[in-house]
Ligand code: SF4
């Protein structure tokens with residue numbers, strides 16, 4: 185009699201704290217985690233079948249967003265975010281998920297809405313050029 189073998193395997197699970205920094209993909213020895221960047225979106229791909237449960241990704245994540253678990257074995261995109269570009273000069277700032285986390289931390293530190301708006305949309309150089317607003 186043929187046994188019905190479960191489709192689940194032990195591999196990584198990514199949660200909402202992920203800011204798609206790519207650190208885990210960088211250290212993954214099997215490319216089970218891979219980053220895709222087309223200049224508009226950055227996406228983190230997971231192929232659970234290639235995961236060897238080494239935990240290198242878990243150890244490297246500064247956001248505690250990744251852990252090993254029994255997961256569905258279907259490969260696909262596990263996190264994605266749009267790139268944000270400076271409204272002043274067009275330089276790439278960071279992805280939306282990273283900026284949201286930074287703004288949340290600055291808001292907790294007492295930054296005004298106006299300063300948060302600048303931080304979320306302008307590079308350091310362009311912020312200095314608008315120093316009249318920043319000094320308020
Ligand atoms: S899981 Fe952690 S290390 Fe990997 S992309 Fe997300 S935040 Fe970065």
Ligand code: SF4
Nearest residue numbers: 212235236238239241
């Ligand atoms: S546990 Fe190891 S093999 Fe699996 S995704 Fe993380 S770094 Fe890659």
